[in-house]
Amino acid sequence: MASLKAYIATRALLVIPTVIILLTLVFFILRILPGDPIASMVGQKVPPEVLEKLREEAGLNKPLIVQYVDYIFNIIHGDFGRSMIWGKRPVLSEIMDRFPATLELTIFGFIISVILGVITGSVAAFRRGSKLDASMRVYSILAYSLFIPWFGMVLQMIFGVYFDILPIGGRISPGMEPERITSLYVLDSIITLNFKALSASLIHLFLPSLTLGIVLSGAYTRLVRNNLIDVLSQDYITAYRSRGVKNMKIVRHAMKNAFIPVITLMGLQFAILLAGAVLTETTFSWPGMGTFLLERIQYRDYNSVQGAIVFYALFVALISLVVDVIYALIDPRIRY
Amino acid sequence: MMSLLEIRNLSTYYHSRRGVLRAVDMVSLSLDEREFVGIVGESGCGKSTLAFSIMRLIQPPGEIVEGEIIFSGKNLLELNDEEMRRVRGKEIGMVFQDPMTSLDPLEKIGDQIVETIQMHEDIGKKEALEKARELLESVGLPGNRVNYYPHQLSGGQRQRVMIALAIALNPTLLIADEPTTALDVIVQEKIMNILKKMTSEGRSIILITHDFSLAAEKSDRIVIMYAGWIVEMGDSKKLVNDPLHPYTKGLLESVPDLWLERRIKTMPGLPPDLVNPPPGCKFHPRCPKAMDVCRKEEPPEVQVNGRFVKCWLYGV
């Protein structure tokens, strides 16, 4: 087990350079072109002297390198700084306002994509070469090619406008928000046994997470299918059969083996999931990190944008760490 | 005495885009109890397909197109899936070529053995695990290896595990498909000794190998396969000392041997394409003694001094 610990520690350490690299990238990218948060916020109603004063307060008058070093230094101390516009709130609280929404959306999208992908992929693999297999593969490529906003809007037109049975935006109906514990509405309403809030949040989640889930399921379909086919042709599967092991059991062994690469994909997919969430949030008016980021980019709110990027990076890194640990727990070859 | 296994006119084909590949072509073979038979042939001659056909492990695009496989009085090809499942492992065991890939990497050795035992016998997990330990010890591994994962064992050790798995339910027939090809000679010798011991315990063994000398040394009887046919079979000693079929002879002469002081001879040509085999005898393009008839008609199957040969040289 010692090696697993070392493994996790190594992985965790690698998160730091990753985040710093991204941060550096974003820091300088954001400052290339004209436009600054202060001016965009107050427009031009404010006298130039005041504008200058505000800029100075925000530290925007210092040399870029100094700003950069300051910023990195603060981030290392867990200080994300304050937003530069509007309320000048701490970036971390701004993010925490938005992040749970994204998390909820991505978790559901993730669950849907995995369930869909695993079902379609295994069906295709077990019926290899059949029409069903062919249609699952078409599904996989189609799903992969879907353009999230478009697909989302088509769903909105069908379920929200034409049949008029599902809401097309927002997280929950007005006034039904459950007591905040985790800020994940579904989880909170379960904890507080608030079933009205639960059903309201679930129906609001349905279309966005379905959109995200379907689009991302294509990759899983493909991977599950290919892996399963690969595993099913492995010697040990034949060996199982040669010993008279029942089919159901063999399928279980095969699934377990086929799942190892799928888990790796889950880590990578989470990044794609977050990217997809930006578009999904825009399409479904979901008050999450994606819409937050877009808004703040527009106003050149450096601190918020950087904070969001760091948060994204940390989150992705955390997920891949978790994935690696799960991987190690499942696959004994890594553990020993 | 009734034979344990009787294969009659077995044909197994693979369907590919290029056409039908006749991997096993009208093969008949019988096996007595406690007999150790070596099936020898080069890659692609159909020897593994034959073994897989006996176990009914042929997967699409492969297909057993005709024939009978009578094992202990029942035709395996007529059993339903569940009945066949009960035969596998319980009555016929099988050892595979590559010990590195034939064990499920995610399950402990013990669990794999226990699962196999429990598939066929209604015994508790504890008892089965105890049995697993004994089995491992019987193939020369410490009993505590039940707690190991396959990747923690060396190739030789894994092949022992495979044997332990194959004999877990004490089957009467053990098919070993190139069990030592991936192993070094010293390990090979040890594995072979374990197999050899099995015959004295009352099992029959089919050893499939490309190593002529190994088969000659270990088995009672040798079956030579070429291009889906059995071209010659008979008692090991006699076959080696006096090969009847030109292929057998050529093969014998082309194999270097540690103790025989001779130069090796080259066999001309390449093995045939089984989708478009040559007409007549499939060996004729490489045969030094090919006659006109060989190029036209399939050779007859003949008994010469109690040995089987498929060749026009001994023709009617």
Added chain:
Amino acid sequence: MQVKNLATKIFRPIIPEAEGRNMVIAGMIIVAIVLFMAIFADIISPYDPTKLAGKPLSPPSAQNLMGTDNLGRDVFSRVIYGSRIVLMVVFSASLVSMSIGVPIGLISGYFGGKLDRAISMIMDSMYAFPSLILAIAIAAVLGPSVVNAVVAISVVYVPTYFRMTRGQTLSLKSRLFVEAARAAGAGNLRIMRRYIFPNLVTTVIVVFSLSIADAILTEAGLSFLGFIVTAPTPDWGFDLSSGRPYLPSGYWWMITFPGAMVMILALGFALIGEGLSELYAPGRER
């Protein structure tokens, strides 16, 4: 037939399997149609995509095959012209990222060492990060223009090419035939040029078409968010977002057509990529 031959030619050491080939052909047909649309837009499209062409917001009819938008412009013409920017951006971006990622990956993977580790770490960080978000950050800063979109998108895909090339190079450089060349006295340059690079080509092409499929979606996403073109230039993603306010009023044609084109084009390239990777699947080599 032509396409078939071409596909077989590019992938000559492979025994082509029909299913993969059919996918490639289907994909190439789609791409060819869209390319045709883009090149001959002036001839095919019935109206000027930026001018009044009918009553605003009229549904599909004989005059306006896909209806008109809120300013009375012909949606069909906009869809046809819309193919231009996507193709241009996506092709150039993919070419740029390929011509940056492949050589760096090749050199980095071949020579290894500290530089390789440093580059790999940067590339991995970028790769792990949600690509669209990175592209948004870059595109937003640079401002909406085709060139900037190319920059933003190509930055995103450099790591893909880099990782692929580096990984392949690592495995190729320890392959026997490379060792054989080295044993025969071949120098690094010769090995890279004659022994490693030719073996990368098929994978590069597969990755190229798959990354184009992905880049189409990224382009459309950026365009949807308003980071690529500005009015009145027709572009699918952009037109989709322009049509969005009209969704609840039931003007479905403003949304359906441009968005569907994004999917169809992405599908075309995905089919080619998938088909090729099927043809080139390991083990297919004989």
Added chain:
Amino acid sequence: MEIIKVEGLKKYFPVQKSFLEVLFSKELQFIKAVDGVSFTVKKGEMLSLVGESGCGKTTVGRMLVGLEEPTEGRIYFKERDITSLRGEKRREIQRHIQIIFQDPYASLNPRMKIGEHITDPLLIHGIATNEEAKRMAIEMLERVGLVPGEQFYNRLPYQLSGGQRQRVAIARAMVLKPEFVVADEAVSMIDVSLRAAILNLLMSFKEEYNLSMLFITHDLSVAKLVGDRIAVMYLGKIVELGEVNEVIHKPKHPYTAALLSAVPSFEKRDLRVGIFGDVSNPIDLPPGCRYNPRCPFAKDECRKAEPELIGTDRHSFACHYPLDIVVE
């Protein structure tokens, strides 16, 4: 004349470690793949190097052709130290030292024409112009039995069978008319009935060029067939080295004897020298003779002192208590 002389050759591979372990600088561990090997190959001589998988025989071959850098020791080619030659000088030598690999499927570039595999070495060493090289390549193809050479020249590797590919590999090695060739398991992946042909082809080159060869194999039968002398390796060391008949019929080292008794044969000799357990871990070798844990004859001294390779040019061995048997 000695074409190749190897002295105290060692190759240690560091054990892959995680980033963290490197950070906290745990002691570096090595796999001692080759751990002090010395031998010579004379002009026109064929030396067979036998041993089980993982004994380091392939690494020795790779070091000889410069694919691996020795950790320690010297390699001399015609009395010239080539161990640390680099660049252009190494390339000059390279011309005279060639290698044939085990796997004919992997040793050819799938993207290159068959003929180009053979012209490439000629062009690299500036031996011929393009046209000359092509002509020479075609000749060479026909020489190795790929007739008509013209036709084979333009094929791609996938269009050839394993045996044919191995012929190409031989042609590639031989086209430079080398003085020394390493054949690394050159026939072990070839079908039985075709093996003889490839072996005979190799032998014919050996005779034609008066070639010196190091023939690496795990198969004692083949080693005996082709070799003038035989070297037996165990865990990175040569344990026995001598003329073929000496080693085969009068094995001194218990390991050689164990190998001999395990080789299957049509006429098996009644030789039963036992061996225990499995090969030791090459990272953590046992003290004394590295064979002692498996040796049925091991005594105290075997567990303390490591035996040196001693004996005559005809037959030497590394064992404190050599066997005294004759196998006929």
Added chain:
Amino acid sequence: MKGGKKAVLILLVAATLLFAGCAGEEKPAAPAETPKPAETPAATPTPAPAEEKMLVIGVTDKVTDMDTANAYDFFTWEVMNNVMGGLYRYKPGTTELEPYLAESYEVQDSGKVYIFHLRKDLKFADGTPCTAQDVVRSIKRVMDIAGDPSWLVTDFVEDVEAVDDYTVKFTLKTPIAYFLSLVATPPYFPVHPDYKANEIDSDQTAGGVGPYKISKWVRDQELILEANPNFFGDAPKTPKIIIRFYQDATTLRLAIEKGEIDIAWRTLTPVDIESLKKSENLQVVEVPGAFIRYLVLNGNESTAFPTKDVHVRIGIAAAIDRNDLNQRVFLGTMEPLYSLVPIGMWSYKPVFKDYGDGNIELAKQHLAMAGYDENNKLKLELWWTPTHYGDTEKDLAQVIKEQLEATGVIEVELKSAEWSTYVDYARKSAMMASFFGWYPDYLDPDDYTTPFLKSGSNRWLGYPYSDPGMDELLEKAATAPTQEERTQYYEQIQDKLKEDSPIVPLLQGKLFVVAKKDVKGIILDPTMLFRYYLLE
């Protein structure tokens, strides 16, 4: 290991619970709650009508910052007007000012000193009394923090002091005629002592003295207002207001259609308003707004822009067809505007009518004077910004382009920049022609003229327009004691504006409130502030 395992555990627990949640949803959703048959499960949860009256208002705006010292956007000010109040306020539905927290005021020192007398029954929502000290503290706080809107105080007020508990005295820098309308803006509102003294307190919900108090605020999601029990005036007609924040007009529109909200307020798109008018269950209330849109033509002499030629500017002004613009882009939801002073405000003079709409002849004439004709076309770079003014902006740009090009002597190149860049360019006078809009800070012609036309103050123009005559007129107009006098000056100002045409007024906004039929009390006035407490 610990960390990793924990993370896995949390994920697993979360996943299980989520699954459990899904499974739970399969069951018929809580039948105890709504016994109505055949209701789609909570899809349209009509806000519980039983206990108390409540209205849900949907907006696409956001409350940025609940601090008077920093909030400087339209919607936040609207909310502030409902949970706080100033000394004076606009009388609902009019542009007249009336006493609110103050009972009366007096002017001294020829307009330089204003003294307000407070009501004696002022209390904050939690019962804390509100006195003159609170007013002074709050305004001083705004001045100290120097947030975005602080100039509304600091530009005018020299000092403010509490004479006694109920008297507040302002000393102004210069006499200004419209100080009362300034006092009605949020920076002058007294806030609860809970507000942090020297720091922006964005999340503070303690409020001020107003008919409502904030009972819950989930940023960007919802804001719940409840009647303030300690309010001195009439209790709000609807005791509970929920403001629901939407990300965009599309979702807002569907929400009102589905009945998820009672009132859809800012901002629906023209097409949505158009089609919601047809709905049987909804009413669309239309009110004139004080929001104006205009085109800035850069006349900065130091640039190379052709627009520095006044004839070019007039030509462009003449070529624009406001009606066409209004119809095509805004589907008639705006009003053509011919001056900077909005329609309906005193002193309004439609000066640009003189140039006409789509007057191609006149346009050509003026452009010819500037040296442009069919062979030598005027190349105009027209800038617009994609998000700040909503989805219609690109259409606006597109249509203007068409109109200008219809003259045959102008070639328009559309350019766009994100808001922050756009503003930056404007500040640097880098755009040849650009679209802007203006929301008033206080309702006075001064707020529609000085910020554009007075040298030094015209930071909103996109170039430093400067004309001594104009400056003088503006000065006089601001300080003249009577409205008649001021009107005269403003008319002169507007005439001069027409002559110079640094700005082409385009359209004036109308406000639309879409509400359920049974909602009453929708009263809006040119301040554009929605008074929730009047809703029924």
